[in-house]
Amino acid sequence: MIRTVALATLLATPAYAGEIWVTNEKDDTVSVISTETLEVIKTYETGERPRGITFSKDYSRVYICASDSDAVQVMDPATGKILHDLPSGEDPEQFVLHPNDRHLYIANEDDAITTVVDTETRKVIAQIDVGVEPEGMAVSPDGKVAITTSETTNMAHWIDTETQKLFANTLVDSRPRHAEFVKGGSEMWVSSEIGGTVTVFDRDTQAEKGKISFEVQGVHPDRVQPVGFEFTAGDTHAFVALGPSNHVAVVNADTYEVEDYILVGRRVWHMAFNEDRSQLFTTNGVSGDVTVIDVASRKPVKTIKVGRFPWGAAYRPAS
């Protein structure tokens, strides 16, 4: 009997149906968007000033940086109930979950520290001194290297996850905001908001491999400010949010050339793909909405109103 019900549910669910979870920085909520109907289906309350958001590997837990509550909150995504808080250090802004599904690397923006928390024991296992205003966080797919970028120090700090110590510090352009490992972890990309560039590093040598600049027609270069970015299937292209220029750039990840600019909402910040990466959801802070981009045609297809100042976005498959 139970089996039959489960089967029926499965059949009723189209392939890849899922949810995009968006943190609303100035509403203290998360909005849950259905990737099928492209509508907000639920809104849950969080701690103060929610920003970074990520799911555990099995999607049974969602971690939320509640910056002004000085906590990382652990929520049950099935019910929206806060299960408990993790010790996070002060003002956690952004974090990344280690491939071991256990260690969260958290940027403490006000304290120039990266905090490593064990999500099982709920204990801080390391605090690492980094530059002023750490923000962007990344971890290599093999789990050996974690990155913190610091906005005012203008560096990517390379952390050995075994010793929890820095082994390299590389300068980038002004106000680095986001970092990602790509191509099996062989490259590390960092966006610089005020510098207006994305820098590509070789992971093994920490040497600069390339730098990407942007030019949006009719927008002064000072207002073209790269922040969040994500990669399409196979890491062939990067979609880069360009902040107050209200555009997302499509970058060829092999040639480092910009192929397209897509108009989205105001002050585009972060983004998340759906399961098969056919749709991209961007958070637009100032307009308080999410733009849905059709990845194949590179066209915006819908705008979804969420809470005030949407910031982070994360995908989970429908339960």
Next chain:
Amino acid sequence: MTFKTTRSLSLCAISALCIANTALAEMELKIGYLTVEQPAPPTLSNLDPVPEDIGLAGALTGLQDNLTTGKFLGQTYVLESAVVADDGDALEAARGMLTYAPYLVIDAAPEVLLQIADLPEAKDAILFNAAAGDLSLRNTDCRANLLHSLPSDAMRTDALAQFFVSKRWDELVMVTGQHPVDQAYAEAMRHSLTKFGLDLEAEKPWGFEADMRRNAAQEVPLFTQEFGDYDALVVADEVHDFGRYVQYNTWEARPVVGSEGLSAVTWSPVIEQWGAAQLQSRFEEQNGRKMLAQDYAGWAAVRTLGEALTRTNSTEPATLRDYILSDQFELAGFKGRPLTYRDWNGQLRQPIALAHPRALVATAPLERFLHHSNELDSLGLDRPESKCEAFK
């Protein structure tokens, strides 16, 4: 005169970093912060005393920012500060500081600033004006060794004029205080209104002897009645003497702008966008008070030096000066755009906040004000009008 040295106390808080640091050759940049006190004119209200460490507090926050960055690069910074009383010998103090460091951040009156800049000892130094808004310092009286991290008065009054244009407040009237800074502000405002095609319909000097704390409700309506109709009333009261009593007491129900009400400011505690919230909380934690405009100028001067050292890996004034004035230099100043220096007069380009004490209203340059090279140059003295020769 007392010298005070500030170094980071927490530099070696974590032993691993100390080891990493000692492995690198340490490079040290020394900075001096010189305050030459100016007599403060009496004001009607004592509600907002000027903090004693204004400016210096910002420089110290900038120093901490530099130190945190520097520890990853084997670079360190020391800041020495000195205060000269208004009857003290400012030049002797400046000479003393220049033997210590070729980089000075100065809070002094314009004439003192120029005397310091003209000292033989200052010839190859880089001086930052972090307290004087006078346009002449950026124009006919400019000096090659003097940069300005504080915006000129003209940048601020241009910002307000842009706002008037965007609101279609075409007809302005002005009440002007008697102090030199009030007069300088009024002059900058007249110029800005002309520049942006606005009318100054009437102007009245403020001449009351009365104690406005009791009489504002009776005096100000009559005083402003003869202005007739207008769109907004500008108060030129940079010493903050009478302006606060004008608001809500005008004969006509019109907004008060300028030194009170809606003001064009370098910095304000109400700025929280563009990551500014982080700088505000860092400053407040370190100094126990809110960050003010002059603090921002001190912060920006010290951060300019930090950014230049980080990128050039040099402590030579000539190398740093070239870099600071080049296209490569950019400072992330929590104002939404990169800050750079005008290479024709040494002024730090920066957006100007239009704010009242409770909120940010707008940020200049406003959207429709375009410029052929940099929108920020729609504020203040642009290259074609500049009579500064020292940078050529």
